Amino acid sequence: MEKTIAGKTISVNDEGFLTNFAQWDKSVGEEIAKENSITLTPRHWEVIDYIQNEVRKESPLSIRKVGKSGVVDIKEFYALFPNAPLKTATKIAGVPKPASCI
Amino acid sequence: MKKVVILGAGTAGTMMANHLAHKLDKEIWSIYIIDERKEHHYQPGYLFLPFDMYEPSDIVKPIKDFIPKSAHFINKSIDKIVAINNMVHLNSGENIYYDILIIATGAKIAPEEIEGMNGKEWYRSVFDFYTYEGAINLRNKLRSWEGGKLVVHITEMPIKCPVAPLEFSFLADSFFKHKKMRDKVDITYVTPMSGAFTKPKATEALEHLLVDKNIHSVGDFAIESVDNETKVIRDYGGKEIPFDLLVTVPTNKGDAIIERSGLGDELNYVPTHKATLQSKEHKNIFVIGDASNIPASKAGSVAHFEAEILTENILHFIHGEPLKESFDGHANCFIETGDGKALLIDFNYTHEPVEGSFPFPGLGPLRLLKESRMNHMGKLAFRWIYWNMLLKGTHIPFVSAQMQEAGKHFD
């Protein structure tokens, strides 16, 4: 599926996750955040950086892992990205939705 | 003599001892298998125990009965693995040196991870069914429970047999219907995932069943605490769900031995190559079953498929040949749906469960992702197959270690 985000044509899946990280940039992240009623602050960006780094290292993500990362604890992670923090944060970061295993 | 040492005589360790006893040259190799328990538990039976569908004697048998005569069974607790010295240290003080080590110490529940979970309501109104004690205590509770809010809950993923909590919900619906008290019980299924299961097609089918059976579901719930006073579970976002009876699957973790040995990730699972089952850090250490971190289901059927492939790879390793990257994450699980019916799912790393027939393409007799009585018979037969074929490492006719794509309706 194609979608226009921040004036660019971006391919996304049916849940709105980017399918090609190369199409991501900060303005894309900001617009997806806005769709989720979030205004990104420097704290949000620290978490997004962390998530993108982990994905680059191919290391699987979980809420527990983010909570132990030293970047944020789970409470703050929820405060920053309410409801489903890992899902929302990965969507904004332009990376695949974590396959919380099987 | 050279030594293969297997840690854990559960599902995976026992299968490996049997496979290797057939395949290794007895003049050169001796097999040691270590477990602190005397009894082998058929864990899938824990699901049926609370509903009085199985007796304890159906699911507990002596470990020794399943270990091949040529292997040495050591009934002791393992303290730690000292990988740089190729050595295992037992709590009794002994050291056992190995040429090849197979880690099969499984996974267990860790209710202490969540504040209040094993507080004063533990085994009063808060239960697990992932241990023998939990399942028996829950059975006793259910025998006299008069109804109210039943919450079936998953703490965090991954867990063993990820469909078991759903099955529990379905069986509970059926159990209360038979007791003519379904109208007195309100069932809610609570999960940290966004849907009922991790794979889209199966989630669709399963969510449909939840609705049909009048089971409410709450997704994206990451539990922070269990409040023993007000009897609610609370998540990090502040959401609260009240319960009269909480049946939870606590966090699952690898055994503490993995942590003591410095070999695990944040949940004590051993980083393992997902296609060869060799540990990522040590060439002569292999990992099978629930103890590894591979992205496959933690299930006995998965361990069975892994065992066939790991046996081949250990032979390759011994002969100095390259390992085969052949494990595809194959899983095959029956899902009890209550009222004497079940679903069957068959999937791997890359293919999600879809509809179709199994094991014979186009013929069945089992139907994939559809409720049927035949599938329920299959689930019950699984116990016999487990004790009589699976543990002994006997190949199950027509079911290959790698997933078959024929007979499945992929888009």
Ligand SMILES: Cc1cc2nc3c(=O)[nH]c(=O)nc-3n(C[C@H](O)[C@H](O)[C@H](O)COP(=O)(O)OP(=O)(O)OC[C@H]3O[C@@H](n4cnc5c(N)ncnc54)[C@H](O)[C@@H]3O)c2cc1C
């Ligand atoms: C409720 C429930 C339902 C399930 N349903 C199904 C199902 O329908 N189908 C299916 O395929 N699978 C099912 N499973 C999953 C299946 O039981 C497990 O995946 C399987 O048993 C894993 O085998 P394993 O050998 O890795 O671990 P285990 O069988 O748990 O064995 C680990 C062994 O290691 C020993 N050990 C651990 N640490 C030490 C130590 N420090 N010292 C000495 N010994 C130690 C333990 O005593 C144990 O015997 C279910 C599990 C549960 C809990």
